[in-house]
Amino acid sequence: xxxxxxxxxxxxLLRGLSxxxxxxxxxxxxxxxxxxxxxxxxxxxxxPDMHPLSRQVQIACDTAKGGAARLAGLEIPKHEDNExxxxxxxxxxxxxxDFLATVTAEKMNDAEGRSIEIKTPNRTFKFTAxxxxxxFVLPNxxxxxxxTYALLRHNGVEVGKADFLGAIG
Amino acid sequence: xxxxxxxxxxxxLLRGLSxxxxxxxxxxxxxxxxxxxxxxxxxxxxxPDMHPLSRQVQIACDTAKGGAARLAGLEIPKHEDNExxxxxxxxxxxxxxDFLATVTAEKMNDAEGRSIEIKTPNRTFKFTAxxxxxxFVLPNxxxxxxxTYALLRHNGVEVGKADFLGAIG
Numbered sequence: 001x002x003x004x005x006x007x008x009x010x011x012x013l014l015r016g017l018s019x020x021x022x023x024x025x026x027x028x029x030x031x032x033x034x035x036x037x038x039x040x041x042x043x044x045x046x047x048p049d050m051h052p053l054s055r056q057v058q059i060a061c062d063t064a065k066g067g068a069a070r071l072a073g074l075e076i077p078k079h080e081d082n083e084x085x086x087x088x089x090x091x092x093x094x095x096x097x098d099f100l101a102t103v104t105a106e107k108m109n110d111a112e113g114r115s116i117e118i119k120t121p122n123r124t125f126k127f128t129a130x131x132x133x134x135x136f137v138l139p140n141x142x143x144x145x146x147x148t149y150a151l152l153r154h155n156g157v158e159v160g161k162a163d164f165l166g167a168i169g
Numbered sequence: 170x171x172x173x174x175x176x177x178x179x180x181x182l183l184r185g186l187s188x189x190x191x192x193x194x195x196x197x198x199x200x201x202x203x204x205x206x207x208x209x210x211x212x213x214x215x216x217p218d219m220h221p222l223s224r225q226v227q228i229a230c231d232t233a234k235g236g237a238a239r240l241a242g243l244e245i246p247k248h249e250d251n252e253x254x255x256x257x258x259x260x261x262x263x264x265x266x267d268f269l270a271t272v273t274a275e276k277m278n279d280a281e282g283r284s285i286e287i288k289t290p291n292r293t294f295k296f297t298a299x300x301x302x303x304x305f306v307l308p309n310x311x312x313x314x315x316x317t318y319a320l321l322r323h324n325g326v327e328v329g330k331a332d333f334l335g336a337i338g
Binding site: 002003004005007008011012015016046047050112118124125126127130131134135136138139140142143146147149150153154156161164165166168169 | 171172173174176177180181184185215216219281287293294295296299300303304305307308309311312315316318319322323325330333334335337338
């Protein structure tokens with residue numbers, strides 16, 4: 001059986017984005033039931049100098065978007081970080097899903113031979129495409145999806161592992 | 170370039186386990202510097218009915234151990250859940266690393282054709298080996314590594330994304 005980098009990236013990220021969006025639905029329903037403004041959840045943090053939920057969702061989306069674009073050799077679409085509400089964040093996820101859906105297996109045919117560079121103010125990271133997926137894109141994506149989950153759970157939203165994993169097996 | 174399920178599982182989990190162990194070191198150093206008993210961190214929770222840090226580490230380890238064993242068609246080693254201190258949890262991680270190190274690429278040669286069943290009290294999950302890695306093992310592992318990180322960060326330990334990802338690029 002032959003495996004492709006596509007299988008380990010695009011469908012995996014699409015599944016994660018869908019689960020992330022469902023987590024936000026649970027947050028919105030909880031705020032409505034408890035009659036508080038759901039912006040409290042959007043702005044929630046686990047520690048004063050840690051990013052709030054809004055930024056966790058934005059980074060999860062940007063990790064998926066940048067990952068898909070770099071693996072396929074496409075320009076990374078720009079999405080402004082201007083979300084204020086849970087509905088805005090769901091839209092941000094939807095835009096990201098729309099982009100990832102255009103990155104077909106065919107567009108990733110050359111991905112495995114690609115080398116990926118990421119420049120940050122402090123240093124430049126150089127990855128093989130495989131290492132970019134396993135060491136950067138997936139752990140980063142799951143990190144921000146999980147912190148979003150943890151922020152909701154910490155604030156009383158009744159989310160469970162099944163919401164995080166989505167439909168499996 | 171041909172990809173193997175081994176590359177997307179064993180080295181990835183070994184890297185994650187190493188990062189998890191380093192996160193616990195930072196927790197221990199913080200407790201020592203602030204002169205509090207680090208068992209407070211071991212027992213920390215983000216919500217009263219959420220698992221404490223100790224259980225997060227145990228489940229991360231069991232996800233890695235069960236994942237490696239099932240993919241290679243080996244019996245899953247039993248590790249008792251009896252850890253009390255951060256040092257105990259580091260030992261648990263080390264035992265898990267020792268087991269994963271025995272699961273070589275050669276032992277995973279047949280993994281891709283395997284189907285994986287996981288029985289829980291409520292239902293049985295059936296996965297292809299690839300879906301088991303992408304939809305179950307990796308998201309679960311990163312979930313529990315991230316919640317461990319979040320618990321430390323929430324309690325003031327100065328861990329950052331670089332600690333979570335480990336040496337990259």
